[in-house]
Amino acid sequence: MINYKELYTRFLNCQCSKEEAKLLLEHFRSEEGDMELVALIESRLAEETDITELAAEDQQIISLIGRRIEKVTQRRYPRLKRWLPYVAAVLLAGITLSGLLWGTYISSYFMNERPIDVASDDILPGGNRATLHLGDGQVIALNEDQNKIILGEDHITYGNGAIPVFGQHEFRSSSFSDTLTLTTPRGGTYQVTLPDGSNIWLNANTTLKYPTRFRQEQRVVFLEGEAFFEVAAQFSRQSMHKYRIPFKVISHGQEVEVLGTKFNISAYKENMHMQTTLTEGKVRIGIHSSRPVSSSPTKNVMLMPGQQAVVYDQAIEVKNVDTEPYIAWKDGFFHFDHVLPKVAISELARWYDLDVTYEGSVPEVRIFGIVSRDKPLHAVLKSLEKSGLAFKLVRSSGRNKLIILGEDRL
Incomplete structure (x- = not known):
């Protein structure tokens, strides 16, 4: 029998394999697993979690995630409502990767990491x-x-x-x-x-x-x-x-x-x-x-x-x-919620002033995440890389060009 509590702890410590993370996610999607997730979060709250020591950017992410969790939990689990900021802090500590929070319990293990070819100095945000x-x-x-x-x-x-x-x-x-x-x-x-x-x-x-x-x-x-x-x-x-x-x-x-x-x-x-x-x-x-x-x-x-x-x-x-x-940009965030790559890339292109081209077959994956718009482009791309996308950044005629590489071009 699989010990999901142990697997969840290993997941928060980034010690799961890709296959184990997939198994954990499928379990939490079930009704039984959903209730178990709430129990695991509540037990995690017993540990020392001081959100006042987190950076301002993390505090803002906690606020966004807290509001998101509330919409899901308040009807079925009203006892969790007063703990929402701490729940968000626990999740943030467990699965924030390069400033990107992949949903409520979405793992970066699903995707392979690939290096990003950056031609020269990084591109600063708008x-x-x-x-x-x-x-x-x-x-x-x-x-x-x-x-x-x-x-x-x-x-x-x-x-x-x-x-x-x-x-x-x-x-x-x-x-x-x-x-x-x-x-x-x-x-x-x-x-x-x-x-x-x-x-x-x-x-x-x-x-x-x-x-x-x-x-x-x-x-x-x-x-x-x-x-x-x-x-x-x-x-x-x-x-x-x-x-x-x-x-x-x-x-x-x-x-x-x-x-x-x-x-x-x-x-x-x-x-x-x-x-x-x-x-x-x-x-x-x-x-x-x-x-x-x-x-x-x-x-x-x-x-x-x-x-x-x-x-x-x-x-x-x-x-x-x-x-x-749809309004997170006003508060300084990209908030990708089950969007296709082209939707996410179009937002990046406008903010970092990029020309975008696609080479090969781009994976039709769905992207989840919250990332600060104050980060330089390279940091954002490293986060999106977890979704299975691969990028090449070049400069030509004074313009920054972002090339999204399909699986057949890797």
Whole structure:
């Protein structure tokens, strides 16, 4: 008879063989094994686990994993709820590999390790990089030591109150125009606070167009790329009636009307679909019959918290999702949740500004994990290597090129 408790202990100490780790995972997938896993975690909690001594990055990972575990355990095992931070700490200590946590109990033993060919110095992660385009043609390169601009009624400042600089001079409100465009490059991210108090986080390779002043009847912004929105409620009066001023996000024929506050939109041109993920409040997704936005959408769906709308051309699919993987970028993490390699690699390409090519047959594995976006590329690739992928990094004509090697090219 197999002693799963002993096997679990060996797994946490990275002493399992690949075959033993597979056996352990299959056992924990069963109903009996699932209950045994909870018991093993509880017994592990009896050991000394001081999460206050962990690094800040590990603390953030614990927070993410704790929320993820809670969704799975709170209904079946309510007694575990108050122990979640410590459960996450135990798991982190046991199966964190090069900064990557492979699910709740997913082992790195499943995959073979292969060396990564790095042509020269490592590639650093992206940072606070963006440009602000004015309607009169001026372009302001925003300060990389700052991470946010605030748009007031008649002025623009950084989060610390400083005024952006254009050339050798401070930017002044006389340069204002009806529409401003905030753009992040590949490898860049930035935040903006709009005049109504709404906060928007822009991911890499994203463009947001918005007015210097919203009209009384509605608030409209235009998005290409990915952004997280935290929309402030704004009200107006007509005669004796008070009503909420709508906030709309337009992207490639999709119209998101905000009826709540917090949501994420991914609308990159190179993707075949758009994703809107709601974390709080309500939003209405509308699809127009053609690319130009018409007066009224031809299709509408309503999203509730924990739901995601995926738009393929004129079709809308609504599904329940764990929202954490879709908003983790805002908090400084890649959160891969059962994704195919091309999905994970496309995120890396935008953040590290890479040209990507595939050679040979790439394994159709599923990738699980959380890894900090502050890490240099080599560290992230070493983590993804555990999934069975192999990489070659070269530089040509001033560009960084990442080659993903299929099994027939190894």
